[in-house]
Amino acid sequence: MSVTYPRGFRASGMSSGIKENGRPDLALVVSDRPARAAALSTANRFKAASLLVSLEHLRRGEKRAVLINSGNANCLNGRAGLEMTRRLVAELAAALQVPVEEVLFASTGKIGLLLPESKITGALPSLLAGLGDHGHAAAEAIMTTDRVAKEYRFETGLAGRTGPVRLGGMAKGVGMIRPELATMIAVITTDAAIEASALRQALKESVQESFNMLTVDEDQSTNDFVLVLANGAAGNPRIKAGTPAYAVFRDALRDCCVDLTRQLAADGEGAEKLIVVKVGGAWSLRDARRIARRIAGSSLVKSMISGSNPNWGRVLAAAGSCAARIRPEKVRLDLAGVPVFAAGEKIAGDPAELRNRLEKKEIMIELDLGLGAFSATAYGCDLTEEYVRINQEYS
Amino acid sequence: MSVTYPRGFRASGMSSGIKENGRPDLALVVSDRPARAAALSTANRFKAASLLVSLEHLRRGEKRAVLINSGNANCLNGRAGLEMTRRLVAELAAALQVPVEEVLFASTGKIGLLLPESKITGALPSLLAGLGDHGHAAAEAIMTTDRVAKEYRFETGLAGRTGPVRLGGMAKGVGMIRPELATMIAVITTDAAIEASALRQALKESVQESFNMLTVDEDQSTNDFVLVLANGAAGNPRIKAGTPAYAVFRDALRDCCVDLTRQLAADGEGAEKLIVVKVGGAWSLRDARRIARRIAGSSLVKSMISGSNPNWGRVLAAAGSCAARIRPEKVRLDLAGVPVFAAGEKIAGDPAELRNRLEKKEIMIELDLGLGAFSATAYGCDLTEEYVRINQEYS
Known part of the structure; x- marks a missing residue:
């Protein structure tokens, strides 16, 4: 469940061989229809290639998918790393038959290693074939030193044509965590219909009280990324900023972020409390x-x-x-x-x-x-x- | 040697019983003649009572002595702690037959415990009787979790009536170290004759490149205190800011501070490198x-x-x-x-x-x-x- 709990989202997770120990390391979340997107990312001066490409794509338009790998930060690999990242995103977009700008990419793991491109392209067909109600598998595939997967789901009272609005979320990140604009990787999905500006505002307000108030070791990652995708599948009247519906949605999103934040803190590297x-x-x-x-x-x-x-x-x-x-x-x-x-x-x-x-x-x-x-x-x-x-x- | 290396300084160190394990915990450094003083201290909003009293005394005039205890930070004990601190400093001043404003006090150890007043007053006679060329004993008595005493001595080419100008220093502090205005406790002595404003400027410049660039754990103490006492016993022409002699003195003071800083870093809590x-x-x-x-x-x-x-x-x-x-x-x-x-x-x-x-x-x-x-x-x-x-x- 988690990111596949809201209607119209599918996910999958698998081992592609990026991690030498064979653990799951590749996750995909897809919305069946174009989704509004809002994101916050690290303020670090050194940013991962995945993040650089995602930030370009986030400048405008709706999104359909986010690919996430663990075991390799895809960071500080120069031009070769950036070009490979563009190729991978383009290949996934072609397979999904969507414009390349509708695909986002996030990475986590060690800095300074080139991604094993052929392993990822080799895994894409299985990753796509595996898409379904597999939020948990996706949450597991984004883990690095995490001991447990972090997941969340919630239903709000905002009734739509097909029932209440749903939110789902997953997160990873147990070290190199210091709040500044955002931390770690989190993907939140919702079937709410909401205006893009209202979604951005709700995310910003929620992150201020949650991920931005999380610290594990005061170190800041090059890859921090918090993404929310809203695909409108609930069929509710489109939420506008400043309305009562906005307040309900914002509170639900904040609760999701706070809950994931508590899970991340409790699972901090080596943490017992x-x-x-x-x-x-x-x-x-x-x-x-x-x-x-x-x-x-x-x-x-x-x-x-x-x-x-x-x-x-x-x-x-x-x-x-x-x-x-x-x-x-x-x-x-x-x-x-x-x-x-x-x-x-x-x-x-x-x-x-x-x-x-x-x-x-x-x-x-x-x-x-x-x-x-x-x-x-x-x-x-x-x-x-x-x-x-x-x-x-x-x- | 160390703080007793410059002419006209005596020191002693002993166990007064503040530390339950019986290790040395009380140090005294005395200048035989009134000394110019400059100091920098922690920016922490919670300051030790010893530091509050020393900061009052430092506002003007020359100094004769600094008392330092380890094993108790003398911090956050309310009015009772502050009043006891004033009594202790007054008692020491009376014993030394100097005005109370000429005595400074620094403490290091656990926060929130009242000093055992009677143990300290009981120890003062022995501490005074033990004054001599005991810089090393003083350096040992200010240690907390330090594994080794930090000491320094140096002779500059600035010739005076009685030979070159000398500097000596001691420091403690291996945890709760983050640079902000100053860190840990350091006492530096010199027999140079120098104007008070030039001494302040030289200390500020030296600390910027040394103690302020030291970090052990990014935690900041409530008791940080760096003090330099210059008693003029070398008989050199009084150093003024902006002169060649100032540059020589400032470089010597900076080297002393950098050397003590390296010793502190190398002995950081638990540190091996x-x-x-x-x-x-x-x-x-x-x-x-x-x-x-x-x-x-x-x-x-x-x-x-x-x-x-x-x-x-x-x-x-x-x-x-x-x-x-x-x-x-x-x-x-x-x-x-x-x-x-x-x-x-x-x-x-x-x-x-x-x-x-x-x-x-x-x-x-x-x-x-x-x-x-x-x-x-x-x-x-x-x-x-x-x-x-x-x-x-x-x-």
Whole structure:
């Protein structure tokens, strides 16, 4: 299901041989009819060839398909890499009998290796033949160091000619994650009918509160890509920005993005715990977001959570290192539901109770700045020795 | 020697019982005559009580002594912590028979614990009685998770009445290190005679190229403090800014700061390798510094170096994630002296040779942006499982 849950979407996933260990590495999502598309991508100055071509194609028009490979980032391979990417996209477009601009491409994996072109072209017929209700197979084929596939599906109350509007999503990406415009790879499908500008706005608003608030290691990928395809198969009245229907759709899209974000954080490289950081009472939204992300991204906070260690001073030190308004005497901090700091000093609580709560799989860090009305939530994970092992060896 | 190498400085270090394991935890550096002082400190919004009091005292006048404790950050303990800090500094000033404003205080260790006041006041007589040529004992007493003491001494050609001008320095700080105005704790002594404004300027310039280019984990401490004391005991003509003598002194001070920075990076928490990142050909100095620090601070680059893994794409991904001018086709990257990327693509070299070189204890990463004349060097260390273990348990 997931990306094949909305009507009019088919998907497939398979092993094409890009990954030497034979695991699935090639996914295709196709809409049976032209779909409105909106996307956000990495701000990195070095962008993958797949992304460069997709960004060209995204400039205008509707889309029919997105091809995604894992095991190779298709990045920093010069002109040869870019030309090969164009050939692959053209070949897929010809097979689908659609204009080349209607095909998008995303890649994830190691940087600086040419894609094995013949393996991919050799696999395309099977990939196409396998198209069906295989959202799960697609979600598995985009995994790199992910331990589990990330999937989502949801039905909104927006009734259409053929029933409620549906959303489906899949995502990958457990390391090299830092929010800036977008992170990792996510493909979201919906059968909603919606205007292109409204879709872009809904995506932007949703990403601000979800993928942009996710951090695993403060490293930013060259391949980050979040795509939403809306094919209108639900037959609902076309959604326009600023209407009640838009609000319902935007909330559904945001919930999808937040859910995938939580799944990504919980499966961070080597991670054993999900960390949710809520910052409230901030003087500005920017302050709230900045502080929440800094806390979630702090190596020392992450190590402390990994060790179930109530060293809360690290949380405040991380918060205080941001260019944001803070008055220490107004700050209140709760760790795993236990108040630990207020009015400028430590709250003497029950250390055993706090340690117990820090053993849980999901740790909430709540910071109230006591200065204003803005709040934000960031998502991260603990830092374990396994993260280091994975990234010592990854190549 | 180190801080007691310049004439007219005495120091001592001892165990006062702040650290439960009985290791040295209290250091004192005293100048026999009033010394000009310049300092830079953390930009963190939460500052240690020791630092708050020192910053007040630093506003004007000469200084005679700096007390430093390890094992307790003396931070975020509210009014009680601040009042105790004032009492401790006053007691030391009385014992030294100097005005309270001539005494500075720095602390390092865990946040949120009140200092054991009676242990420190009980130790002061022995600390004072022990004053002598004990720079090494002082350097040992300021260590926390440091494995080795960081010390430096140097003699410049600036002749004075009693011989050349001398500089000595000590530093601590192996985790929670991110450059912003200053990092960690460093005390530098010199017997140079120098105007206060020239001393401030020389420190600022030196820190820009040294401690501000150091990163261990991108976390910022609440206690960072870099102090230089110049007591004029060398009897040289007083150094003024903008003179040849100033240039000689500034270079000597910068070399001291760079040397201590390298020692700090090499002894980063859990670190096995020193990473030196040189960025050249940048369009601006800001770009060069930003990119060098980002590369040195990247968890993925640090893990890769730890694993002696030639995954150079991570270095470029880190560089590209900065808000800085980069044109991928102009970039050249050498890793451990081996060219790996130029003209937009990988350079096919000898992978075995590269892996061999990555096994070394000091890894140089050289990035030429090919855009301009600015360059910068950053200092960091690899990320190992030991870093995670240390910081899971630290409390």
